[in-house]
Amino acid sequence: MEPTTTGVNPLPPLQIGDYTMQVPIIQGGMGIRVSANGLASAVANEGGAGIIATVALSLASRYYQKGKDYFRANIKALIEELQLSREKSPKGIIGTNCMVAIKDYEAMVRTSVEHGAQMIISGAGLPLRLPEFAQSNPRTALIPIVSSLRAAKLLAKRWIKLYKRVPDAFVFEDPNVAGGHLGVNRKQLFEAQHGSDNVVPELAEWSRKEYADEIPIVTAGGVWDRKDIDHALSLGAKGVQMASRFLCTFECDAHPNFKQAFIDAKEGDVVIVDSPAGLPGRAINTPFTRTLFRGGEVANQCFATCLEYCLCREQGEAFCVAAALHKAQQGDMTNGLVFTGTNAVRHTKMMHVSEIFAELCSGQPVSS
Ligand SMILES: Cc1cc2nc3c(=O)[nH]c(=O)nc-3n(C[C@H](O)[C@H](O)[C@H](O)COP(=O)(O)O)c2cc1C
Numbered sequence: 261m262e263p264t265t266t267g268v269n270p271l272p273p274l275q276i277g278d279y280t281m282q283v284p285i286i287q288g289g290m291g292i293r294v295s296a297n298g299l300a301s302a303v304a305n306e307g308g309a310g311i312i313a314t315v316a317l318s319l320a321s322r323y324y325q326k327g328k329d330y331f332r333a334n335i336k337a338l339i340e341e342l343q344l345s346r347e348k349s350p351k352g353i354i355g356t357n358c359m360v361a362i363k364d365y366e367a368m369v370r371t372s373v374e375h376g377a378q379m380i381i382s383g384a385g386l387p388l389r390l391p392e393f394a395q396s397n398p399r400t401a402l403i404p405i406v407s408s409l410r411a412a413k414l415l416a417k418r419w420i421k422l423y424k425r426v427p428d429a430f431v432f433e434d435p436n437v438a439g440g441h442l443g444v445n446r447k448q449l450f451e452a453q454h455g456s457d458n459v460v461p462e463l464a465e466w467s468r469k470e471y472a473d474e475i476p477i478v479t480a481g482g483v484w485d486r487k488d489i490d491h492a493l494s495l496g497a498k499g500v501q502m503a504s505r506f507l508c509t510f511e512c513d514a515h516p517n518f519k520q521a522f523i524d525a526k527e528g529d530v531v532i533v534d535s536p537a538g539l540p541g542r543a544i545n546t547p548f549t550r551t552l553f554r555g556g557e558v559a560n561q562c563f564a565t566c567l568e569y570c571l572c573r574e575q576g577e578a579f580c581v582a583a584a585l586h587k588a589q590q591g592d593m594t595n596g597l598v599f600t601g602t603n604a605v606r607h608t609k610m611m612h613v614s615e616i617f618a619e620l621c622s623g624q625p626v627s628s
Pocket residue numbers: 287288289290291292294313314315357359382383384405433437438439440441480481482483501502503504505598599600601602603
């Protein structure tokens with residue numbers, strides 16, 4: 261490959277199933293409408309894959325009304341987001357993120373496939389039945405998120421046996437740095453063995469030996485700049501999934517106050533909370549987390565029954581995660597929970613998605 265004018269090698273394209281991303285970047289799904297049509301279409305227009313997070317998509321939509329059918333509203337909101345993304349990015353690659361842990365997981369997968377999602381990225385649990393729910397369009401690429409080689413092996417074996425289908429790629433999410441819900445328990449958090457430097461080479465070697473390199477490994481967590489992408493590729497990954505880097509973009513679908521929270525955050529402002537989903541989650545230290553940590557009162561009324569298993573609904577513990585994340589997305593920085601990766605405190609200003617891509621492709625910071 262010829263170096264660019266900046267002397268940096270061009271990034272290689274990423275092939276997943278029938279789809280080729282000109283830039284090997286998948287935008288990580290960010291739930292409760294942080295990544296909806298605005299961010300997804302902008303990323304797709306730059307040659308990456310734009311991902312709409314399906315969880316609780318209806319909450320900030322015209323389809324949801326308190327006391328009405330939340331699950332039906334989610335379907336309508338997802339159809340609309342897929343249509344809008346396609347209008348804004350007619351040729352880009354658009355997919356969805358579907359969390360196994362949510363009650364309407366099957367409906368979100370089926371709706372995604374029926375309404376044109378080109379890929380489905382699925383984690384927060386092992387997506388054992390994903391091929392069954394997605395069978396109406398075999399061209400939709402199916403990409404499980406895993407946090408170990410063991411999980412990847414188990415899943416591939418199961419899909420081949422039951423569905424004669426090999427995953428189109430795996431996203432490995434590094435729990436030590438990624439944002440949102442994390443794939444290991446509290447005790448295992450921050451252990452180097454679970455980090456990308458250890459697991460990505462293992463996954464890449466396994467894919468090469470067992471599947472003739474046909475299952476690309478995409479690494480997620482802590483990828484911020486071109487150096488991080490080059491490092492990921494040197495570990496054997498074929499691409500990266502990035503979420504936190506896109507939070508302070510004009511195209512990100514959350515309220516401006518939400519974005520400002522990252523610009524204001526400093527080193528040391530990132531904390532771990534115990535989510536009612538039974539997983540640790542990474543968040544910015546805000547009034548919400550401070551109240552939570554001192555045992556004060558935070559929103560704990562279940563209003564959407566969104567999770568399959570929920571400590572808030574079933575045992576009155578923790579807090580309503582949908583309510584807390586929704587409040588933050590709407591700009592309520594006192595009562596909202598702000599999920600983040602460790603890197604998000606590096607934001608200093610708002611940018612356009614196109615500027616971030618220009619910087620990542622050229623390896624040069626873009627002045628604005
Ligand atoms: C605000 C926020 C919301 C997220 N929501 C989801 C989600 O709904 N589903 C999911 O699978 N991952 C979710 N994630 C994880 C990201 O998709 C991504 O894999 C991870 O954050 C990558 O690390 P990075 O943020 O350092 O790039 C979320 C992350 C953030 C920061």
